[in-house]
Amino acid sequence: MRSPLTFSFELFPPRTPEAQAKLPATVAQLAALRPDYFSVTHGAGGSGQDGTYETLLTVVEHTGVEVVPHLTCVGSTRANIAAQLQRYREAGVKRIVALRGDLPATAMSAAAPGEFHYASELVTFIRDKHRDAFQIEVAAYPEMHPQANRPGDDFENFRRKVEAGADSALTQLFYNADAYFDFMERCATAGITIPIVPGIMPITGYANTIRFCSGCGADLPRWVRLRLEELEHDKPALLDFGLGVVARLCETLLKNGAPGLHFYTINQAAPSLRLWKSLGLSVPA
């Protein structure tokens, strides 16, 4: 029998007092859909770690839904990571997204500071110090991480994270369902059976979609790019088109065995609510 699907919404710590003030209403709208959890991103190199913790507390206070902090390790010391894990454990956190993170390009060299270089080292550290106290999510890249030399090398890295103790994975955003299915086939061949939940970025604009895709190496199909460019100044039509593309992607993924969906919300409720509705996902009374 197929396991129940997992649905989650990703948030980032608000950067301004206005954005902070809006967050409770946003999470309340999303919480009404009863997701399995909210996750909260974390800046690399220790930046924003308090923002992640404070956002976590805000979401718990306003929703009662499980909140899952992201934890980035590059640029951090073992003592700093240990302290963050201890604080999360004391706050009742049961699941963590364990990541390397990205430092600014100038710092991201062989001489990058810190005692961790890859997410697999963070997974090993968490398992060593906390055994099974946390469920550990890691990142997966169906279209290859942009800094990897070859898909095979990147896949070996993913396998290292699983062997270090990851329980499940969330993917980078993508708009080609076949890239996900190919990744899942490679996992099956390698004997990797952990759930790998697709990361879904709603399309809500032309410039931001280009920026997100080029930032993480995701392929935006040419026909989608051309249509978004054409509709750039007609917001309602762009939303109809962009969210339609993403809804069809989600349908294809779920129909073909994806174990759930992780929505990159960019702290906006409306696009995810609209996708949720068009996918016919349940909305509790």
Ligand SMILES: Cc1cc2nc3c(=O)[nH]c(=O)nc-3n(C[C@H](O)[C@H](O)[C@H](O)COP(=O)(O)OP(=O)(O)OC[C@H]3O[C@@H](n4cnc5c(N)ncnc54)[C@H](O)[C@@H]3O)c2cc1C
């Ligand atoms: C679901 C999700 C959530 C994210 N949340 C955040 C966030 O909150 N904050 C943030 O800053 N960023 C976040 N990111 C972005 C992420 O931090 C970047 O993509 C980062 O560049 C890689 O992180 P990672 O954990 O995948 O790294 P890793 O798995 O360590 O991989 C990084 C690179 O190193 C290579 N590599 C790994 N191990 C080795 C090795 N032993 N030898 C040689 N090469 C190796 C990999 O192939 C890859 O190219 C998120 C990404 C995803 C998919």
